[in-house]
Amino acid sequence: MFYHLFYPLSSDYSIFNVFRYITFRSAYAGITALVLCLVFGPMVIRALQKLEVGETIRTDGPQSHISKSGTPTMGGLLVIFTFLLATLLWANLTNTYVWLLIxxxxxxxxxxxxxxxxxxxxxxxxxxRSKLFWQILVATMVGLFCTYFDPHRMGFATNLYVPFFKDFTPDLGGWYVVLIVIVIVGTSNAVNLTDxxxxxxxxxxxxxTLTYTALVYITGHFKFAGYLNIQYxxxxxxxxxxxxAIVGASLGFLWFNAYPAQMFMGDxxxxxxxxxxxxxAVIAKQELLLILVGGIFxxxxxxxxxxxxxxxxxGGKRFFKMAPLHHHFEHLxxxxPKVIVRFWIIAVVxxxxxxxxLKLR
Structure with a gap:
């Protein structure tokens, strides 16, 4: 909204020219989402408590988790609301990819x-089965758009770009839609398991998300993409x-989700x-790199x-003491907090x- 409201005024008032820059709007979208999350967070927690929207803890899990029972869940609504609002305020709303992600x-x-x-x-x-059906349906719609109807990707839509290889870009044809579905649905469920x-x-x-923020900015910048020899x-x-905006909203949510959590994200x-x-990752043509970026998931x-x-x-034996892997380390x-911080360190690396x-190719 701000882009469409203020940038046209730049022809008369040069100060409004800053609204043309993605870097400027990105920074303030993140700050806006963070502030909104911090402001609305306590209200959301009280509302979830009043509605008795509490987490149910598995009885076969670590005993230290029993005390978490009843902690407000579905806090992901706060993240979604704040980052969507910040996006609507700061993004160029004529951009197709913004609406695709919404x-x-x-x-x-x-x-x-x-x-x-x-x-x-x-x-x-x-x-x-029901959950997977609806996930595949939404992901398939995204895959069909990106493969056959996106004017920005015509000519290379079905090419797969492989990290570490400069000129190896196999054309997957219609199978690229299948890849997109696997990437989106797989990442969605992997994050869910990690939570x-x-x-x-x-x-x-x-x-x-910070990593892919840098990647999409480079991908959408003709000179930077050309210099790094990645697909523009x-x-x-x-x-x-x-x-x-997602980073800002997530930081705000982490304020309340940090150990000991005041609320959980929920599915x-x-x-x-x-x-x-x-x-x-699909839009940036960096699908395979997600295996490394999201290695924790x-x-x-x-x-x-x-x-x-x-x-x-x-016939009944266990490879890990408990899965997902974070529970295995708890049982050890x-x-x-040690499990959490060490997983974060690995994610940064x-x-x-x-x-x-981007350069090792």
């Missing part, structure tokens, strides 16, 4: 909201405003934020897959390695 945020947020609501009211959320300790998921989300995607730079937040991250998801497969193969005697791939 569609993903709302679509996956609704899936998570229904799942959380059913868990609270009936003790059981959406079935795995098991206070601040554990939101920390790597902030780190990964017209209009992608504007996504930095939205991702900066409404984790599914939505994960799907957004996957979609941003990948490891957590793999730990669950390994645990289930090993349990079935051995690590205190919760993976983000730095990811950015280095």
């Amino acid at each position: 569609f993903v945020a709302v679509g996956f947020g609704l899936i998570g909201f229904v799942d959380d609501f059913l868990k609270l009211r009936k003790g059981k959320g959406l079935t795995a 098991g300790l206070d601040g554990l998921a939101i920390g790597p989300i902030i780190i990964a 995607v017209g209009g992608a730079g504007e996504i930095a405003v939205l991702t900066s 409404v937040g984790s599914l939505s934020l994960g799907a957004i991250l996957g979609t941003v 990948v490891i957590e998801a793999l730990s669950v897959i390994i645990q289930v497969a090993y349990f079935k193969y051995t 005697g690590w205190e919760e 993976l983000a730095m390695l990811s950015l280095s791939t």
